[in-house]
Amino acid sequence: MHPGNNHSLPITSSTAEGSETPTQPMYLDYEHLVADMSGDIQITEDILALFLADMPKLIKLLNYNHFQGETEKAKNLAHKIKGAALNTRANKLSEQARFVEECYMKQDARHIEDAMEKLNSIYETTIKHIKTKLQKVNYNG
């Protein structure tokens, strides 16, 4: 299944961060995350800060194991990234990690390289969105 066909993830109804179309999952659904935490901005920020601290290690490990041909480890890391991103409401990254996990499960060598490249790109953009959001939140007090 292509990520664009997966409707199990929340679909955005707004373009809060400015670069997504209404039918695409958001890089960061901040409002949803705040709602998850019952409006507690401090814990929301803590979760985003933990994401910024943890996710680079996971992405680095995934790329390393992918490069080394350690498919089982890579699949497990894609699964972990999918879950961590989903709980952070980094929906676009979660969806792409799901696609990578699926490629590994199906041993889909034809799509895995493109899927990994896209995952890395989405990851970089997600990090930028989160940093921007944290700066805005802190600026607005």
Place this chain on the structure above:
Amino acid sequence: MAKILIIDDDSITLMKLKAMLEQANHEVVSINDGIHAMNAISENIPEMVITDIIMPEQEGIDTVMQIVENYPDLPVVTMSGDQLGINFLELSKSLGASATLRKPIDKDELHKLLNEFF
């Protein structure tokens, strides 16, 4: 207020779930693998365990089986994200899990589940 042990190898999920449970006035102990969780349970039995299913050190399914065998009255809730391949949530229920939760954890679903037990 209940004492709840949560198990997940993902620190983000642990932080988020812990905060959600504490907001509902529960006392939470969080652990990032099933092996240490069994030690923690034996030292201080909680009133509920919420565990992820797919973890590297010890799969949540194994943890569920150990809890069901050793602490048959202790409610165990399993959680998992969207599933590729085997339906681990259904499998965990067939092995004795009391309930299941889908990731990402939905606040209302979590509260509804807690109300059923406490």
